[in-house]
Amino acid sequence: MNLDIRVPIGLLFLSLGGLLAGFGLVTHFSNPTMYARSLDINVNLWWGLVMIAFGAGMFYFGRRAVAASPEVPTPTEP
Amino acid sequence: MHTSLAWIDYLIMVIYFAFVLGIGFALKRFMKTSTDFFLSGRSIPAWVAGLAFISANLGAQEVIGMAASGAKYGISTAHFYWLGAIPAMVFVGLFMMPFYYGSRARSVPEYLRLRFDEKTRGLNAISFAAMTVFSSGASMYAMAKLIETLHIFDPLVQALGLPTSYIFHLSIVVSALITLGYVYLGGLTSAIYNEVLQFFLIVAGFFPLVYLGLKNVGGWDGLIAKCPPGFGHAWKGMTNPENNPLGVEWFALAMGLGFVLSFGYWCTDFLVVQRAMAADSMTAARRTPLIAALPKMIFPFLVILPGLIAVALPTPTAIEVPADGAKVVNAAEASGKGLIPAKVTSTGEVELDSTGKPVLDYDLAIPKLLIHYFPTGLLGLGLTALLASFMSGMAGNITAFNTVWTFDIYQAYIKPQASDKHYLWMGHFATLFGTVISIAAAYVAASFNNIMELLQLVFAFVNAPLLATFLLGMFWKRATANGAFYGLLSGIVAAALHHGLSLPGGSSPGVKGAWIYRLHDYRNEMAQNFWTAIWAFGVCLTVTVVVSLATRPRPDDELKGLVYSLTKHDVEHGLPWYRKPEVFGVVVVLLSIGLNILFR
Structure with missing residues (x-):
């Protein structure tokens, strides 16, 4: 099976992390009071960045493994 | 809220x-x-x-x-x-x-x-x-x-x-x-x-x-x-x-x-x-x-x-207005413990126990x-x-x-x-x-308030006797088919009987126990569940052993690969010692013991 699970995990974390970090960055200036509940830490921005880093790592290693494995022909309908 | x-x-x-x-x-x-x-x-x-x-x-x-x-x-x-x-x-x-x-x-x-x-x-x-x-x-x-x-x-x-x-x-x-x-x-x-x-x-x-x-x-x-x-x-x-x-x-x-x-x-x-x-x-x-x-x-x-x-965390007591919006504390939250609110009846009142x-x-x-x-x-x-x-x-x-x-x-x-x-x-x-x-x-x-306890109850009925069957099946070649079947059956019955004869504290007879007769009281559902499991296991183990000894064993040839003493071990002999599952297992157990000591 030439689907390495690290690739979709990487993509999911990259998109969710990017979304959170971007939202965190915008709200950091537009609506800083919304972070009162999270002890005045902009958790969207920081955790978004962590998720991006994790997602990038997963994606990189997943892609590398897929590239290294011999090409498996897609099964055709019998 | x-x-x-x-x-x-x-x-x-x-x-x-x-x-x-x-x-x-x-x-x-x-x-x-x-x-x-x-x-x-x-x-x-x-x-x-x-x-x-x-x-x-x-x-x-x-x-x-x-x-x-x-x-x-x-x-x-x-x-x-x-x-x-x-x-x-x-x-x-x-x-x-x-x-x-x-x-x-x-x-x-x-x-x-x-x-x-x-x-x-x-x-x-x-x-x-x-x-x-x-x-x-x-x-x-x-x-x-x-x-x-x-x-x-x-x-x-x-x-x-x-x-x-x-x-x-x-x-x-x-x-x-x-x-x-x-x-x-x-x-x-x-x-x-x-x-x-x-x-x-x-x-x-x-x-x-x-x-x-x-x-x-x-x-x-x-x-x-x-x-x-x-x-x-x-x-x-x-x-x-x-x-x-x-x-x-x-x-x-x-x-x-x-x-x-x-x-x-x-x-x-x-x-x-x-x-x-x-x-x-x-x-x-x-x-x-x-x-x-x-x-x-x-x-x-x-x-x-x-x-x-x-x-x-502190129990909400009064009306709080955090920076990002008004928050009204209701009766359920105020009579809770920390952030955990009380249960509310269908009419909106706080539920009280006996x-x-x-x-x-x-x-x-x-x-x-x-x-x-x-x-x-x-x-x-x-x-x-x-x-x-x-x-x-x-x-x-x-x-x-x-x-x-x-x-x-x-x-x-x-x-x-x-x-x-x-x-x-x-x-x-x-x-x-x-x-x-x-x-x-x-x-x-x-009808249960804690899902964990409900599931443990089901596991106790079905799974607890099963462990005895597998342990005997995998590690005792003398265990026979009739022994396993009647052991398993009596284990499940034992679990049901134990549950039907005991009651956790604060409950009334019925789905929580004592639906046959109230013979023994436990402090809570967890204690009752643990003992249900122990009884089921013990009965299954005993019945399986007794019935197995009274029935004819299967010849060794048929049990190769299914029973410990008749199976070749050390399948990973090609691996260096630090990659063997056994070494990994020992490390995991030691770490777990360490955590137990740390949080004793």
Whole structure:
């Protein structure tokens, strides 16, 4: 099976992390009071960045493994 | 409290749904034979199988139930991990996997047929199939109930023009349909791949919660200072049930939970064993539970600590106006403990127990904490993590159900000689009707207040005697088929009898126990469950041994590869010592002992 699970995990974390970090960055200036509940830490921005880093790592290693494995022909309908 | 969700929270959920279904679609073309669909073609690498092994177990009962128990009993809840799960996971990896994987059985009941006979397999297959759909229904019920109580989706439902009470039905239907979708499309592989994805998502969703909570209450010391006494110790006061929050003594804890319940679950429950059976080699299959044990060891900090934090926080007393919106405290919250609100009757009044104290809704520990700390954005992620845990648990149940149904019930008793294509079709169909039965079960599973205890009850009836059957089957070649069958049957009956004759404190006879006669009272449901398991195990063990000795044994030739003393060991002789599963297992056990000492 030439689907390495690290690739979709990487993509999911990259998109969710990017979304959170971007939202965190915008709200950091537009609506800083919304972070009162999270002890005045902009958790969207920081955790978004962590998720991006994790997602990038997963994606990189997943892609590398897929590239290294011999090409498996897609099964055709019998 | 009226926290509502913003577009970004919904967007995060939608992206998650798209990914899980996308994985199902991507795997659809690989599902050509029944082996692909039910066993992932035995092609899963050890680390993927390992994370799926732990994630399949990380359903509603785990995340919600463990936080609820943490809020109720404190850090001693970690016994479910450090005393219960870890030793059992090491044992199944080192000693039992060679027979599960080596016998090429396609399911746990099928191993029973190879080792014993058809009727033992039938008994196990039918009781297991019933248990899985029930667990999955209970999980679904818990999720829908939570979402309904939180009221966070109310604006969405109102926008659709439906009454807010429909949120319960909608949650069940939507989550069931998505899980059904990806399991139907990609079979076990899809379930396993999604479980790995869900594993990371659950960690990503709950880690910031624990971080913020601990920072807020002043670290570990601050947390324990604000919790009820005894909450910071796992072993203190274990000599007497009166002196510790669990209400059990060390023998019931070590024997009931540490041995019978945990080994019974991790070593014989096909839901988890199926993940290891899908591994790509014997070594990978043996490593699967060991790899799973590492994250499992630190999970108490992720799922139990939120319960303690919820109790440690101040109980809302007056109307608070935080910076981002007005917050009105209602009676249920004000009469709660910490962030955990009291239960409310259908008329909107606070529910009181027989002594006049409010009944607390412990299952709300994690969701309340999510809403308390997470701002828009991260709140979406936290809720998605919660949904992911429900789905991984449910998918685990559904894949175990469709396999046992197709191989051990349908192929065994209904249509034995059909083509592989037919069984593949039946697998798809079983996925569908398994989900439908689960939904029906969700509407039935409503009368217990703590899901964990309900599930433990079911496990105790069905799983506890099973452990004795497997231990004797794998490690005592003299055990016979009739011994196993009558032992198992009497074990299940013993469990039911024990439950029917004893009653946990504060309950009235009925579904909680003593439905035959009130012979003995336990301090709480946990103590009763542990002793039910001990009795079931003991009776099954005794009856199996006695009947086996009175019946004719099977010749040794037929038992090769099925029994320890007749199977070649040391299958990994080519590996350097530090890569052997045995060494890995010892390290895991030592780490677990260290945690027990640290939190004694």
